[in-house]
Amino acid sequence: MCTMWESVEEIRRRKAQLRREALARRAQQPDKDRLSFLICQKLLALPEFQAARTVLFYVHYGDEVRTQPLLRYLLGETDSFNQEQPQPDQSPPSECFGVQNIQPGNQNLPPVGTPPPDNLDKNAPGQSTGQLLPDRQLLVPYCEGEDLRLFWLRAMAELEPGVFGILEPRRPLRQLPERQATIHQVDLVVVPGVAFDPRCARLGHGRGYYDRLLAQARPETVLVGLAYQCQIL
Structure with a gap:
């Protein structure tokens, strides 16, 4: 019993060390805007993303x-x-960034999630009338206690700084029943992470928000983590 407890504590210490090292490398990563653009281009090109009708995005904060x-x-x-493409003397994309499918066993399954509600008011104040494809809807998370809740997003103006300074839906909007969603309605999740390994295991900040949320996802939901190459262990 004592040995098992010491083993658990050692795992926790090792995770904390890996987390500190990965965060330090990410903070020192140069040219984050250009690399993020390249990473997002790769995300857009994924067949799984193109097939998804409902996509849950994290809203980046800090060095993410x-x-x-x-x-x-x-x-x-x-x-x-x-964005202007990288010049030949700049680091090639394969050395600069990684997009990790963190549920590789499901990556080839066609997303067939529950469609978004039809009664979203697209003309409500602050909402976009832009070019979002009618068959693809976006969601973002927000913190409620120890859990993440999901929100149908129509415009960036609907967001404000929330827990930990991360942009979240404004409180009056998140109370509207027609703007609330569940993880069961999501075809693809764009997941943040402190670090990933080559087998697509994810290391977060240690609070367990995404772990609890993703444990409830449908088995065929595709999980994609976005990371700079310096975050790959």
Whole structure:
């Protein structure tokens, strides 16, 4: 019993050490905007993403791979998602970033999630009238106690700083029943992470928010983690 407890404590210490090292490397990663653009381009090209009708995105914070520019594009708030391509003397994409499918056993299953509600008011104040495809809907998470809840996102203006400073849906909006969603309705989840390994195991911040949420996902839900190459263990 004592040996088992010591083993658990050693695992916790090792995870904490890996977390500190990965966060330090990520903080020192140069050119995050360009690399994030390349990572998001790779995400857009994934057949699983193109097939998904409902996609849960994290809203980036701090040094994470930037998702907000892509969200604005998918919501129709910008006309295009492009950036100057890297010059030959810059690091090639294969050495700069990684997109990890953190549920590789399901990556080839066609997403067949519950469609989003039909009664979302697209003309409500602050909502986008842009080019988001009608057959693809976006969700973002927010903290409620020890759990993550999900919200149908229509415009970036619907977000405000919440727990830990991360952008979350404004409180009046998240109370609307028609804007609430569950993980069972999600075809593909874009997951943040502190680090990933080559077998697609994920190391988070240690609070367990995503672990608890994803434990309830449908088996065929595709999980994709976005990471700089420095985050791959």
